[in-house]
Amino acid sequence: MVQIDIQRNKGESLSKQIYQSIVDRIRSGLLEEGSKLPSVRSLSKQLEVSLVTAVKAYKQLEQDGFATSIQGKGTFVKAKISEKKKVEAMPSYDWQLSLQDYLPRSQFSRYHIAPQKVHLSSSMIDPKLLPNRYFVHEVQQVLSENPELLSIYGNVQGDNQLRSEMSAYLKRSGVTSTPENILVTSGLQQSIDLVARTFVGPGDVVVMEAPTYPGAIDIFRGRGATILTVPVDKDGMRIDILQNVCEKHKPKVIFTIPTFHNPTGVVMSLKRRKQLLDIAGSIHCIIVEDDPCSEIYFEKKPPVTLTSMDQFGNVIYLRGLSKTIAPSCRIGILTASGSIFNRLLAAKANADLGSPLLTQKAILPLINSKRMIDHSKKLRTALKIRRDLVLDLLTSLSPEGVSWTIPEGGLNLWISLPSWIDSHLLLSEAKKQQITFLPGSACYPVGQENNHLRISYSYINEELLTHGITTLCNIFHAAISSQKISENRPNF
Numbered sequence: 465m466v467q468i469d470i471q472r473n474k475g476e477s478l479s480k481q482i483y484q485s486i487v488d489r490i491r492s493g494l495l496e497e498g499s500k501l502p503s504v505r506s507l508s509k510q511l512e513v514s515l516v517t518a519v520k521a522y523k524q525l526e527q528d529g530f531a532t533s534i535q536g537k538g539t540f541v542k543a544k545i546s547e548k549k550k551v552e553a554m555p556s557y558d559w560q561l562s563l564q565d566y567l568p569r570s571q572f573s574r575y576h577i578a579p580q581k582v583h584l585s586s587s588m589i590d591p592k593l594l595p596n597r598y599f600v601h602e603v604q605q606v607l608s609e610n611p612e613l614l615s616i617y618g619n620v621q622g623d624n625q626l627r628s629e630m631s632a633y634l635k636r637s638g639v640t641s642t643p644e645n646i647l648v649t650s651g652l653q654q655s656i657d658l659v660a661r662t663f664v665g666p667g668d669v670v671v672m673e674a675p676t677y678p679g680a681i682d683i684f685r686g687r688g689a690t691i692l693t694v695p696v697d698k699d700g701m702r703i704d705i706l707q708n709v710c711e712k713h714k715p716k717v718i719f720t721i722p723t724f725h726n727p728t729g730v731v732m733s734l735k736r737r738k739q740l741l742d743i744a745g746s747i748h749c750i751i752v753e754d755d756p757c758s759e760i761y762f763e764k765k766p767p768v769t770l771t772s773m774d775q776f777g778n779v780i781y782l783r784g785l786s787k788t789i790a791p792s793c794r795i796g797i798l799t800a801s802g803s804i805f806n807r808l809l810a811a812k813a814n815a816d817l818g819s820p821l822l823t824q825k826a827i828l829p830l831i832n833s834k835r836m837i838d839h840s841k842k843l844r845t846a847l848k849i850r851r852d853l854v855l856d857l858l859t860s861l862s863p864e865g866v867s868w869t870i871p872e873g874g875l876n877l878w879i880s881l882p883s884w885i886d887s888h889l890l891l892s893e894a895k896k897q898q899i900t901f902l903p904g905s906a907c908y909p910v911g912q913e914n915n916h917l918r919i920s921y922s923y924i925n926e927e928l929l930t931h932g933i934t935t936l937c938n939i940f941h942a943a944i945s946s947q948k949i950s951e952n953r954p955n956f
């Protein structure tokens with residue numbers, strides 16, 4: 465895929481920016497003579513710009529002699545004999561673009577906050593449901609009692625007291641660990657990265673669920689892994705398919721989110737959990753159990769974790785606190801055993817010499833307090849109300865042909881539309897009405913499916929949720945009925 469950089473708030477038209485980005489790449493030799501440019505349609509999808517914008521940029525490229533279109537074949541980079549001479553004199557030549565990066569999908573990175581109001585895309589907890597005020601107090605207290613904290617490095621493995629508290633905290637959810645086999649990380653995201661940089665190199669086989677958490681896809685892809693996928697159904701990862709994949713390809717790592725899976729919200733059954741452990745045990749492969757929100761269950765507690773049933777040290781268990789306490793603290797915990805643990809500890813030292821001490825200390829009094837138990841209960845109740853609201857709205861308003869998962873916990877649900885509908889097109893329409901969601905294709909490491917979307921019901925209040933889901937259902941209706949009338953793909 466050609467990397468094209470645009471910025472929406474740059475004060476320059478998007479078609480000009482697309483034009484300039486392609487010209488810069490041609491000049492820097494990244495796009496060679498004869499290379500095929502993406503089609504107008506895929507460019508507009510990739511950059512989330514209108515077809516008109518993409519066409520305008522390509523027309524300008526043709527006019528200026530940088531590209532040529534061949535009917536039925538596409539648009540190609542054209543040789544420009546006089547161009548080489550011009551390069552040195554061009555003040556707009558962007559040398560930075562000629563630096564190759566190794567970030568998969570870096571062109572999708574967005575560092576500004578989207579202007580949309582109805583964030584159905586944010587898999588985060590509504591700040592009003594988190595104990596922020598209490599934290600302000602704790603941070604102040606920690607600093608006034610122990611200002612030297614700011615002038616020392618913490619333990620690379622994590623603060624000793626925090627690891628003891630975490631061990632007790634994990635025990636409450638049935639995870640047996642000792643402070644010695646707990647590593648405090650800067651969130652789950654860093655935990656996944658540590659596992660990948662320690663154990664995954666070019667060509668190593670990593671199995672992921674399809675769909676899965678996009679942030680993990682990028683990490684494994686960035687390590688050059690060969691990613692194979694196993695589909696997910698209402699009971700989690702399809703173990704029958706995993707079995708075949710493992711027999712044939714002997715993966716090194718299996719990455720799974722067995723409890724309130726992101727993006728679908730489903731829970732892996734106990735039977736499948738046991739089967740997964742058997743398979744990993746028989747081929748000596750690592751299971752990464754990513755657990756961001758097992759505390760957020762609505763009806764019944766989820767089945768026991770894989771790590772609690774692990775007899776042979778196959779599981780690296782990752783537990784996050786961003787979804788229950790404070791994402792800004794960037795605290796997660798990783799447990800593992802034996803030499804796997806030792807090597808992850810070395811990776812942590814290489815990465816950052818330990819997570820910030822201030823937030824580790826601030827979080828200490830909360831972890832096993834009554835306040836935390838009460839807070840978790842309230843959080844479950846509040847999110848269950850929001851989930852129920854979304855389910856009710858979908859049931860009463862969505863058109864025939866639309867289906868969705870019923871999450872028993874967590875933050876997300878997964879909506880599936882008829883296969884000919886592309887959720888990117890629905891997103892463009894939704895954005896016009898200040899609504900965002902995550903298009904399902906972002907969650908597939910390979911063989912993307914475009915007709916799904918992830919809705920997070922955890923970030924916005926009930927009023928906004930009602931508005932958002934009602935509007936989305938109207939968009940679904942329009943997409944499905946336009947197809948019925950024209951028998952063509954809907955064109956918003």
Ligand SMILES: Cc1ncc(COP(=O)(O)O)c(C=O)c1O
Pocket residue numbers: 587650651652653654677679721726754756784785786791795796
């Ligand atoms: C499945 C999954 N893993 C990892 C993360 C990253 O979490 P953290 O904030 O702990 O880094 C998230 C965040 O949404 C997630 O959903």
